[in-house]
Amino acid sequence: MLLAVASAHKLVVHQMDVKTAFLNGDLHEEIYMMQPEGFIIEGQENKVCKLIKSLYGLKQAPKQWFEKFSNTLLENGFVSNEGDTCVFSKVHEHGYVIICLYVDDMLILGTSLEIVCDTKVFLSSKFDMKDLGEADVILGIKVVKTDSGFSLNQSHYIEKILKKFGYWDEPSAKSPYDSSLHLCQNRGESVNQSEYAKVIGSVMYLMNCTRPDIAYAVSRLSRYTHNPGSNHWSALNRLMRYLKGTIDWNLCYSGTSCVLEAYCDANWSSDNDEVNSTSGFVFTLAGGAIAWKSTKQTCIARSTMESELIALELAGQEAEWLRNLLADFPMMGRPCPSVSMRCDSQAAIAVAMNALYNGKKRHIRMRHKVIRSLIEAGVLSLEFVRSGKNIADPLTKGLCGRMVLDTAKEMGLKPFSG
Numbered sequence: 001m002l003l004a005v006a007s008a009h010k011l012v013v014h015q016m017d018v019k020t021a022f023l024n025g026d027l028h029e030e031i032y033m034m035q036p037e038g039f040i041i042e043g044q045e046n047k048v049c050k051l052i053k054s055l056y057g058l059k060q061a062p063k064q065w066f067e068k069f070s071n072t073l074l075e076n077g078f079v080s081n082e083g084d085t086c087v088f089s090k091v092h093e094h095g096y097v098i099i100c101l102y103v104d105d106m107l108i109l110g111t112s113l114e115i116v117c118d119t120k121v122f123l124s125s126k127f128d129m130k131d132l133g134e135a136d137v138i139l140g141i142k143v144v145k146t147d148s149g150f151s152l153n154q155s156h157y158i159e160k161i162l163k164k165f166g167y168w169d170e171p172s173a174k175s176p177y178d179s180s181l182h183l184c185q186n187r188g189e190s191v192n193q194s195e196y197a198k199v200i201g202s203v204m205y206l207m208n209c210t211r212p213d214i215a216y217a218v219s220r221l222s223r224y225t226h227n228p229g230s231n232h233w234s235a236l237n238r239l240m241r242y243l244k245g246t247i248d249w250n251l252c253y254s255g256t257s258c259v260l261e262a263y264c265d266a267n268w269s270s271d272n273d274e275v276n277s278t279s280g281f282v283f284t285l286a287g288g289a290i291a292w293k294s295t296k297q298t299c300i301a302r303s304t305m306e307s308e309l310i311a312l313e314l315a316g317q318e319a320e321w322l323r324n325l326l327a328d329f330p331m332m333g334r335p336c337p338s339v340s341m342r343c344d345s346q347a348a349i350a351v352a353m354n355a356l357y358n359g360k361k362r363h364i365r366m367r368h369k370v371i372r373s374l375i376e377a378g379v380l381s382l383e384f385v386r387s388g389k390n391i392a393d394p395l396t397k398g399l400c401g402r403m404v405l406d407t408a409k410e411m412g413l414k415p416f417s418g
Contacts, residue, residue, distance in 0.1 A: 001290045001291075001322065001325065002087075002098065002107060002109060003149075003150045003152065004149075004253040004258075004287075004288060004290050005258060005285070005286070005326075005329060005331070006109050006149070006150060007148070007149025007150050007253035007254065007255040007286045007287075008253075008255050008256065008257070008258035008286040010255065011098075011110060011111060012109070012111070012113050013108070013134065013135040013143070013145075013150070014107075014108045014116050014120070014131075014132070014133060014135060015105065015106065015108065015132045015133075015135045015136070015138055016106050016120060016123060016129050016130065016131055016132060017104060017105055017106075017129070017130040017132060018069075018104040018105075018106070018127055018128070018129055018130075019104075019127075019128040019130055020056075020128065021065050021103065021104035022054055022055070022056050022058075022061040022062065022064075023053060023055065023056070024053075024054070024065055024068050024069070024127060025053070025054030025060075025061055025063075025065040025067065025068050026054065026064060026067075026068060027051060027052070027053065027060075027064065030050070031050070031051045031058070032048040032049065032050055032051070033048060033051060033055070034048060034049075035047070035048065035049055036049075062103070066086075066101075069101065069127075070085070070088075072126050072127075073088045074088075076090075076122065077090050078090045078099070079328075081328040081329075082328050083321055083322075083324040083325030083326075083327075083328060084325055086100065086101045086102065087099070087100050087101075088101075089328070089329060089330050090119075091330050092115055094111075094112070094115075095110060095112055096110070096111055096115070096330035097109065097110040097111075097115050097116065097119050098110070098329065098330070102138075102139060105138055105139060107135060107138060108120065135150075139209075140157055140209075141153075141154055141210060142154065142155070142156065144250065144416075146252070148252075148254045148255045149252070149253040150252075151250040151253065151416075152209070152250060153248070153249065153250040153416060154206055154210050154211070155248055158206065158247045159247060161199075161203070161206075162243065162247075164202075165195075165198075165199055165202075165240065167237070167240040167241065167243075168244070170240070170241050170244060171241060171244075172241050172244045172245025173239075173241040173242040173244075173245060174245070174400075174401030175238075175242060175398065175399060175400060175401045175404045176213065176214045176216075176217040176238070176239045176242040176243075176398075176404070177216060177217040177235065177238070177239065177398035178398055179397070179398035179399055179400060180398075181231075181235060181398065183220065183224065183231060183235060184273040185224065185273060186224065186227045186229030186231075190226075190227045190228060190229075191228055191229055191230055191233055192228070193226070193227065193228060196228040196232070196233065196236065197225050199240070200218070200222050200225055203218055203239065203243070204218055204222065206243075210250075210251045211249070211251075211413075212251075212282055212395070212408075212411050212413070213246075213249075213394060213404060213407070213408045213411065214239060214242070214243070215280070215292055215294040215394075215395050216278070216280065216394060216395050216396060216397065216398065217242075217398070218239070218294075219278075219294040219295060219296070220235075220294075221235055221239065223296065246413075246415075248416040249408070249413045249414065249415055249416070250413070250414055250415070250416050251288055251289065251411075251412050252287065252288050252412045252413070252414050253285070253286040253287055253288040253412065254286060254287035254412075255286060255287070256286055256287045257286070258285065259285070259337070259340075260283060260284075260285050260319075260322060260323065260340075261283070261284050261285075261339070261340050261342070262281060262283045262315055262318075262319055262339050262340065262341045262342065263281065263341075263342045263390055263391050264279070264280065264281040264308075264311050264312055264315035264341060264342070264343055265279075265280050265281070265308075265311060265343070265344060265387075265390050265392040265393050265395065265396045266279050266280070266297070266301075266304075266307040266308045266310065266345075266396055267280075267307070267396035267397045268301060268303070268304045269301070269307075274296070275300060276296045276297050276300060277296075277297045277300075277301045277307035277310070277311075278294065278295070278296055278297065278396045278397070279293070279295055279297050279307075279310060279311035279314050279315075279396070280292075280293065280294045280295075280392045280393075280394075280395025280396040281311065281315035281318065281392050281395070282391055282392045282395060283318065283319070283339075284391075284410075284411065284412070285326075287412055288411065288412025289411040289412055289413075290322070291318055291322060292392075292395060292411075293314070293318070293395070294395040295314070297310050299363065299364060299367075304345065304347075305345060305347040305351065306364060308343060308344075308347070308348035309348045309351060309352065309364060309367060309368065309371070310364060310367055311396075312341070312343055312348055312371055312382075313367040313368075313370050315341060316341070316370060316374045316379070316380055317370075319339040319341060319374070319379060319380055320374060323336050323379060324336075335378075338378050338380060338381040339379060339380055340381055341382050341383065342383050342385035342390065343382060343383070343384065343390075344384070344385055344386060344387045344390045344393075346384055351368065352368070352371045352372070352375065352382060353382065355372060393407060394408075
């Protein structure tokens with residue numbers, strides 16, 4: 001979301017790293033430790049050391065580091081974001097600056113290079129920092145500045161896992177999941193379970209960061225991690241070959257209108273031996289996806305409408321959080337407009353808009369209540385979209401190569417061209 005906002009508002013984005021971050025925390029408890037090996041004082045071997053500062057290995061070290069960092073910023077005029085307390089912002093006379101902290105890595109976004117540099121000087125005066133200049137690679141994600149905004153890619157990470165698991169020389173596939181495949185639980189002996197789990201874990205990080213197009217495939221295949229069979233391995237091999245063919249795809253933010261939009265969809269239990277439906281949603285901002293999810297529903301739906309309503313409630317939770325996060329950015333302000341939620345089920349929209357609920361739907365009463373409260377509070381505004389235009393469709397089922405390509409483009413995924 002931050003990079004999408006930076007694209008829309010033409011912000012300067014730099015990054016910094018805190019050296020030995022956990023050593024900055026202040027302790028509120030009395031903690032003692034054994035004398036370190038090689039530094040034991042002769043004749044005082046039975047004595048222990050009393051810690052006066054936080055130390056790596058302490059359970060409270062991360063908490064104390066964040067408390068120290070947060071207090072330092074708040075005392076100097078920064079404001080913590082209500083949606084995510086690791087995001088701070090400060091309004092200056094001629095602009096504003098936003099700091100996003102992830103443990104010891106941080107992004108600094110500002111309206112001008114001067115404001116960003118002033119913030120760097122301030123942080124360096126308080127902590128031992130490493131200035132990394134313009135944002136390049138953060139948390140394993142390559143940040144590329146383009147003429148229209150920013151793009152994210154993990155091509156180096158994809159290459160690494162393809163070579164690690166022996167897929168680098170395999171032919172590419174046009175879609176991540178075979179739409180004609182019907183997977184079910186393996187009742188026989190497991191086939192190389194530990195290796196299967198390693199591959200799934202590796203692609204899961206990729207899916208969470210920059211590749212919404214593989215969300216359904218990863219979600220579906222991860223359900224069989226405890227006991228994979230040969231058919232599960234075949235599906236996983238197809239996913240890896242698809243990544244081989246799309247290794248150069250970037251998640252692009254074009255710097256267009258900074259309006260938060262959402263799509264949600266559900267696939268009623270037509271391809272699952274567990275009779276659970278699948279929910280999917282994707283949120284876009286500045287021309288690219290900023291949040292997405294593909295997950296098995298925990299409540300069994302008895303109709304397509306019910307499965308769509310359950311998916312709508314799940315997407316509504318995410319919409320409320322993202323809207324609050326966005327509203328606290330200096331350039332946005334409150335009140336934040338409603339999130340336009342596109343759904344391809346007119347029946348689900350009609351039920352959601354109806355203040356009364358039918359007694360036959362008692363098992364999803366709370367979900368209906370949540371959606372109604374979000375609509376009445378102005379968080380959501382529901383719109384109908386045809387299934388062919390619903391870009392959340394590939395997050396609920398396997399699609400053919402052409403449809404995967406079309407929806408990926410709508411989510412901001414494009415081949416690298418620079």
